[in-house]
Amino acid sequence: MDPMRPESFTHKCSLLSTGRRYHYVDEVPHEYDPQQDSTILCIHGFPDFWAGWKYQIGPWVRAGYRVVAPDMLGYGQSDKPHEPEEYSLKRISSDLASILDVILVGKAIVIGHDWGSHIAARFALWYPERVLGVVQQVVGSYNGFEVVLIPPSSVSLGYFPPSSNYEDLDVFVKRFPIYKYQLYFASTGSSAELERNVRTIPTLEMADGDRLTPANSLDRELLQIFIFMQELQYIMSQNDTMRGPTNYYRTWNIRFNEEKDGHLPETYRQGTPVLFLRGAKDGTSSKAVLRETRRLYPAAKIITYEDAAHWLMLEKKEAVARDVLDWLCQVGL
Known part of the structure; x- marks a missing residue:
């Protein structure tokens, strides 16, 4: 497993019981x-x-x-898939449960970044019996609850309960x-524009939340998602369309309805170990966010x-790998 050689990892592809085909790396x-031996299920954003996890695997x-x-x-x-409803987090959670079925794993430690953090949270609510512990990154708050900040502002995600x-x-x-970028990504034209500008994304910024314009004074923190140009170029070489990635932003009302109909609880099953990772320079992470996190999860560890x-997986790659392992040891996982 050489992080600089993605082909050195063990790649698999499976048709799931949900009818969708997933590619995944599976290292034993x-x-x-x-x-x-426990399994760690890594969910990217x-x-x-x-390969967002290539330094930790x-x-x-x-x-x-x-x-x-x-x-x-x-x-x-x-x-x-083309349609936004295919990206319902209830359906995505079913896919993840099916992946665990394929590899014959009953329960896993789920760890997520960005959208993956939000998905990890919802997986733990939809399938509590499949979760040993949860690791998430803390950023942002809305009505006192953590919200999804996806690309640097949409960049990581903390926990926020069903509403x-x-x-x-x-x-x-x-x-x-600050969340106007979500309107842009949810718009019908964002996918094609992102594809056209994929090589110059780090030099673009959103104007009024509805279009891309050349950036004059870039917000360095906002662009942490693209901290290494070579990482961005490789990521984009593996994603030939932006329709699927932006579809997650088109599920706002879908997610609300499925969570309301599903009567999801506010927090994870009692006794579930939780670790939150936080970058102090992540623009919207604040003391208020930490207070609310502690209220919802008083026993959680926050780093x-x-x-x-x-x-964090790129900026603090060794520390994230080490700190997650230390925490797993502390909680007996």
Whole structure:
């Protein structure tokens, strides 16, 4: 497993019981015992693919964990359905449960970044019996709850519970302008424009939330998602369309309805170990966010990296690998 050689990882592709085909990396430790050794399920965000975890997979496997990192729906070599409803987080969670079925794993430690953090949270609510523990990145808040910040602002995601009151995305954005990028990504034209500008994304910024314009004074923190140009170029070489990735932003009302109909609880099943990772320079991470996180999860461990922003797996690759392992040891997973 050489992070600089993606082909050196163990690649698999499976047609799931949900009818979708997923590509994933599946690394099994030496002398693996499925009855004794835990599995870590890594869920990437926008706009990434399995290799977002390439620096952590090796250390975790060498520590004795099986590590599975899929290309999420719409990304890489996994299926890329066109319609937004296919990206319902209830359906995505069913896909993840099916991946665990395919590899004969009953329960897993789920760890997510960006959209993957939000998906990990919902997987733990839809399938609590399949979760050993949850690792997420902390950023942002809305009505006191953590929200999805996807690409640097849409960059990582913390936890926010299912809501009982619906609010249109445009109303939400008027109250919290920092999230105007979500309106852009949810628009019908964003996919094609992103594809046309894929090579110059780091030199573009959104104007009024509805188009891309050349950036004059770039927000360095906002662009942490693209901290290494070579990483971006490789990511984009694996994602031949942006329709699937942006479809996640088109599920605002779909997610609300399925969570309301599903009567999802506010928090994970009692006793579920939780670790939150936080970059102090991640623009919207604040003390208020930490207070709310602590209220919802008083027993959770929170680790703050003072000199890091959004993409912790790249900025603090060794520390993330080490700190997750230390926490797993502490909680007995």
